[in-house]
Amino acid sequence: MRARTTALLGVGVLVLAAGCAGPQAGGPPGTGPQDASDETPLVGVAMPSVELERWVGDGENVSAQLTSLGFDVDMRYAEDDPATQVEQLRAMVDAGADALVVASVDGSALSDVLADAGAADIPVIAYDRLISGTDAVDYYASFDNHRVGVLQGTALLRGLGVVDAAGKPTGAAGPFAVELFAGSPDDNNATVFWDGAMSVLRPYLDSGVLTVPSGQVQREQGAIQGWAADLAGERMTSLLGPYRDGLRLDGVLSPYDGISQAILAATAELGYVPVVTGQDAELDAVRSVAAGEQYATVYKDTRQLAEVTVQMVQALLDGGEPEVNDTTSYDNGVKVVPAYLLAPQEVTEDSYTKVLVDSGYYTAQELR
Numbered sequence: 001m002r003a004r005t006t007a008l009l010g011v012g013v014l015v016l017a018a019g020c021a022g023p024q025a026g027g028p029p030g031t032g033p034q035d036a037s038d039e040t041p042l043v044g045v046a047m048p049s050v051e052l053e054r055w056v057g058d059g060e061n062v063s064a065q066l067t068s069l070g071f072d073v074d075m076r077y078a079e080d081d082p083a084t085q086v087e088q089l090r091a092m093v094d095a096g097a098d099a100l101v102v103a104s105v106d107g108s109a110l111s112d113v114l115a116d117a118g119a120a121d122i123p124v125i126a127y128d129r130l131i132s133g134t135d136a137v138d139y140y141a142s143f144d145n146h147r148v149g150v151l152q153g154t155a156l157l158r159g160l161g162v163v164d165a166a167g168k169p170t171g172a173a174g175p176f177a178v179e180l181f182a183g184s185p186d187d188n189n190a191t192v193f194w195d196g197a198m199s200v201l202r203p204y205l206d207s208g209v210l211t212v213p214s215g216q217v218q219r220e221q222g223a224i225q226g227w228a229a230d231l232a233g234e235r236m237t238s239l240l241g242p243y244r245d246g247l248r249l250d251g252v253l254s255p256y257d258g259i260s261q262a263i264l265a266a267t268a269e270l271g272y273v274p275v276v277t278g279q280d281a282e283l284d285a286v287r288s289v290a291a292g293e294q295y296a297t298v299y300k301d302t303r304q305l306a307e308v309t310v311q312m313v314q315a316l317l318d319g320g321e322p323e324v325n326d327t328t329s330y331d332n333g334v335k336v337v338p339a340y341l342l343a344p345q346e347v348t349e350d351s352y353t354k355v356l357v358d359s360g361y362y363t364a365q366e367l368r
């Protein structure tokens with residue numbers, strides 16, 4: 001199972017399309033029809049959108065692993081709409097779900113429905129994206145998101161020749177012209193990625209080795225709602241003025257492969273390829289990296305994330321305590337959510353075979 005096939009799901013997985021009403025329980029939470037008639041625990045899995053490639057693979061991995069452990073799964077994609085996701089979660093709570101796994105669209109919009117889940121003693125695991133502003137989130141399974149940003153910022157510097165392969169400054173004085181993109185403002189990860197990237201870029205911005213000719217240096221200015229490729233392409237095009245007039249665009253900080261590919265498409269008219277970063281090792285992006293276009297991406301093995309999550313679900317339903325490796329980083333405004341964070345890995349033209357093909361994530365043939 002990997003992150004780029006269709007959203008077809010294994011046998012035994014209850015799939016409900018976005019917008020469809022789920023099974024409605026007549027009774028209070030926890031006494032839905034599935035519980036009454038079936039002892040098999042039901043796990044509700046809320047995913048953000050099938051439009052962004054990675055979530056298709058995540059959904060497949062999570063549901064396949066839950067199913068293979070004998071759980072029933074109710075997985076729904078919210079078409080990137082927070083209100084739709086709230087409705088879907090409410091249906092899962094009403095149906096008597098025994099646990100919820102939630103990759104949020106808007107991590108701050110779920111307080112009410114999760115309060116109901118909490119009242120019904122349904123454990124909630126935030127999947128990949130932190131859920132904020134509520135104590136009704138029990139655990140967080142994700143990657144070291146700050147590190148993702150550090151890898152992105154460092155890749156940009158290396159692609160520009162500001163640091164060497166070991167990350168040591170080369171002394172290159174520049175100035176290098178760069179533009180900066182950030183992820184969706186409603187996704188906590190976007191801030192963490194940005195802060196991580198800025199922690200390595202800031203000194204070079206301050207010293208003038210890097211310049212941002214658009215002047216748009218705040219995260220809010222570079223943020224792309226919904227991580228949407230079309231919006232990213234529009235923003236890049238709107239910034240092209242000075243570069244069409246001959247200034248060289250040396251690099252672009254991009255937080256996600258879909259955005260990176262849109263940036264590369266928008267800058268194609270310049271006749272050269274700027275250094276562009278990314279994230280998720282999406283198929284098109286990895287092909288682009290292999291072809292020497294997109295400079296780098298960040299690989300996060302979503303099979304491992306699914307494994308960690310499924311282990312959390314199992315521990316909770318067995319009355320045990322899930323394993324965590326971070327109890328300090330993710331304060332959601334109400335509590336510090338205990339987390340298990342996996343390690344992200346940088347991928348470039350030099351390393352994609354080793355990282356992605358040797359690990360079985362893609363076959364060499366798929367990347368041709």
Ligand code: BGC
Binds near residue numbers: 129300
């Ligand atoms: C995920 C990234 C992904 C982005 C867009 C973030 O929350 O952590 O892996 O690129 O959403 O889907």
